[in-house]
Amino acid sequence: MPHISPERLAALVDETALPDEATHLAACAQCERELGAHRRLVRMAAAELPREHPPLTDWMSLGAMLKAEGVISAAPLAPSRRPRAWFVMRIAAGIALVAGSVVAGRWSSGFEFNPAPRAAATAVPATASFESPQAAVQVLTSAQQQYSDAAAYLAAQDTTSHFIGLNVNTYRARLAALDNIVASTRTALYQAPQDPVLNQYYLSAVAAREATLRQYKAALPASQKLERY
Amino acid sequence: MADQLTIRRAIHGDEAALRTLWVQYAPRIDAVVRRLVGDPDQAADIAQEVWIQIFRALPTYRGDSQFATWAHRIAVNRTLNALRSLRRIGKLETEIEEDTAMVEHEGDRALLAQTIDDAVKKLSPGARTVFVLHDVEGYTHEEIAAELGITSGGSKSQLFKARARLRGLLAHLVDDPNAQDTSHAAHLS
Numbered sequence: 001m002p003h004i005s006p007e008r009l010a011a012l013v014d015e016t017a018l019p020d021e022a023t024h025l026a027a028c029a030q031c032e033r034e035l036g037a038h039r040r041l042v043r044m045a046a047a048e049l050p051r052e053h054p055p056l057t058d059w060m061s062l063g064a065m066l067k068a069e070g071v072i073s074a075a076p077l078a079p080s081r082r083p084r085a086w087f088v089m090r091i092a093a094g095i096a097l098v099a100g101s102v103v104a105g106r107w108s109s110g111f112e113f114n115p116a117p118r119a120a121a122t123a124v125p126a127t128a129s130f131e132s133p134q135a136a137v138q139v140l141t142s143a144q145q146q147y148s149d150a151a152a153y154l155a156a157q158d159t160t161s162h163f164i165g166l167n168v169n170t171y172r173a174r175l176a177a178l179d180n181i182v183a184s185t186r187t188a189l190y191q192a193p194q195d196p197v198l199n200q201y202y203l204s205a206v207a208a209r210e211a212t213l214r215q216y217k218a219a220l221p222a223s224q225k226l227e228r229y
Numbered sequence: 230m231a232d233q234l235t236i237r238r239a240i241h242g243d244e245a246a247l248r249t250l251w252v253q254y255a256p257r258i259d260a261v262v263r264r265l266v267g268d269p270d271q272a273a274d275i276a277q278e279v280w281i282q283i284f285r286a287l288p289t290y291r292g293d294s295q296f297a298t299w300a301h302r303i304a305v306n307r308t309l310n311a312l313r314s315l316r317r318i319g320k321l322e323t324e325i326e327e328d329t330a331m332v333e334h335e336g337d338r339a340l341l342a343q344t345i346d347d348a349v350k351k352l353s354p355g356a357r358t359v360f361v362l363h364d365v366e367g368y369t370h371e372e373i374a375a376e377l378g379i380t381s382g383g384s385k386s387q388l389f390k391a392r393a394r395l396r397g398l399l400a401h402l403v404d405d406p407n408a409q410d411t412s413h414a415a416h417l418s
Contacts, residue, residue: 006393006396007389007390007392007393009393010348010388010389010390010392010393011385011389011395012367013392033395033405036405037396037400037403037404037405038392038396038403040403041395041396041399041403042364042392044399044402044403045345045364045365046347046358046364046365047369048264048345048346048365049365049366049367051260052256052257052260053256053259053260053263054256054257055251055255055259055264055276056255056259056262056269056273056276056277057255057271057273057277057280058253059248059251059252059257059345061277061282062251062281063244063247063248064276065277066244066247066281066284067287069281070242070244071242071247071281071284071285072243072244072247073242073243073244075239107262129252192245
């Protein structure tokens, strides 16, 4: 029998050899070797499947096309039926937590101003579990109220606003910078309202701005009064 | 695996959810498009069409198969349609020229491919499609026949010709290094 053709050898990777082909393969090292090469080729092809490459597409252009097609909703969705209320509640809770931390930090450390955003992050254990989202919201609301009460009490006791030689110009410059930070993080949050990093920066900036505003007012001469900033 | 909440949000047009699906599945989906198309520029254009088609069809996803499988089917189908419209898949039964199916000659040594991806690009579109679908993606000949509108016998014929061609192009990778270096083709002549 002549050698088995390349295409037939390729087929024999999947198919059973006919009796005369099997006889030939048993006797012909060359055809047997060729069949081995075909088997290795097929194994190599199968190994390609899980191999991943960088995507051919990029989200910037794909997202733009999906918006144009109307596949991406024009209005951002949120898990709640009242997304804005949910967003505002989260912000309000964060403000209370961070503001409380700010005041507590100032109270406990003397003249040091420290927005201490990490304190807010550790206020609720990361491992806490709740029976339902409603239960979590209830706990959050209760904690928010307690924090607000404590923050208000500490703020009322705070007498350190005159302290370390910072003057009106310093506070004004700081306020201007904080205004920019608040504005830019707020804009970013409208794009990504659930981003925890953006939320933390926004809330810290708001709290720092409020604290600076109080210090600024306290630093003004008695003859001047801050009407509006 | 895509979770149901992400898919539900994506169906309602939530950009973050759509992007999550894309991030998760683009490497796999784009890979099959790249293999089937060959040309990188055309592959990029077709991959974009594929994703738009997948997201348009999301409301029809019933969840009775894995999202990856469902999206993969759309990707293959859409890619083959795009290739047809580019007239890159014509008469599959006759497209492979006889000489491309032959095992390597000495002159082909210069054409050896570095990887299987490179080698597959050297196949004709019809042979490439059948080889990629069967040997890489795991389709059966019956499934390929249904996708391409050919017989399963035609699919087998294409596949075996493609393998024979690739065996030559990838000789340095598939030859047994311990074997004596003699040309099988020489024995055929």
